[in-house]
Amino acid sequence: MKKLVVISFLLALTLGVRAQQSTFESAITDALNLADSAKTIDDIHAVTQRFERIAMAESNRWEPLYHQAYYRIIASFYLDGDKQKDAALDNAQKSIDKATELKGDLSELYTLQAFLYQARISVSPMRGMTYSQKAAEAAQKALQQNDKNPRAHYVLAQNIYHTPAMFGGGSSKALPHYKRAADIFANGHKDAPAGPRWGRRSSKEMVEKCEKE
Secondary structure (H helix, E strand, O other): OOHHHHHHHHHHHHHHHHHHHHHHHHHHHHHHHHHOOOHHHHHHHHHHHHHHHHHHHHHOOOOHHHHHHHHHHHHHHOOOHHHHHHHHHHHHHHHHHHHHOOOOOOHHHHHHHHHHHHHHHHHHHHHHHHHHHHHHHHHHHHHHHHHOOOOHHHHHHHHHHOHHHOOOOHHHHHHHHHHHHHHHHHOOOOOOOOOOOOOHHHHHHHHHHHHHH
16 A cells, blocks of 8 residues: 555656646747747847746756847847947856856857857957957867757857958858758757757758858
8 A cells, every 4th residue: 555655656746747847848939939930129038038937937947048048149139239239148148157057058058158259249340359269169168068069060160150261261161060060950950848949040051151152
């Protein structure tokens, strides 16, 4: 009888955990679907706020912090004024730092860090040399953690693509990394249910663009 009670308790506990995971993943998916239809800066802010609420409800999970940071970075490209752009990136940095403290996927977080550094350059080209190097270092760290992370290859390719040819950059140098990202995406890569899922279409488009240049 005691064994039956224990088994029933463990079964109920397992089902409860699975239900909680399912609810969490559904919330993330719903927010990402909302992001897919975003067209304005207000839409992006709405997506960011959705992830903020999920992060507050699931304070032990790194994924909503990751998405929150990603869309703050995206927002920075739409904002007017250097101060506004940098403020958005400062907030994104805080989310990345917190997600790292929660022991999130380091390959994905280093990739996102590289993307943030690239966004810093878009605020002011004068930052190019400093932040391009920082972005390259972060992307390499991401690949050291997981060399099959397509987003890490994509971000590294972006860094090379936007580096002047005289300094070893350009489309021909970036193309192998874009191809690597696109190949990984095309050959069975599956994103984690609550994790990042961007980069697939962009990688393919950049391969086509570089091949024409």
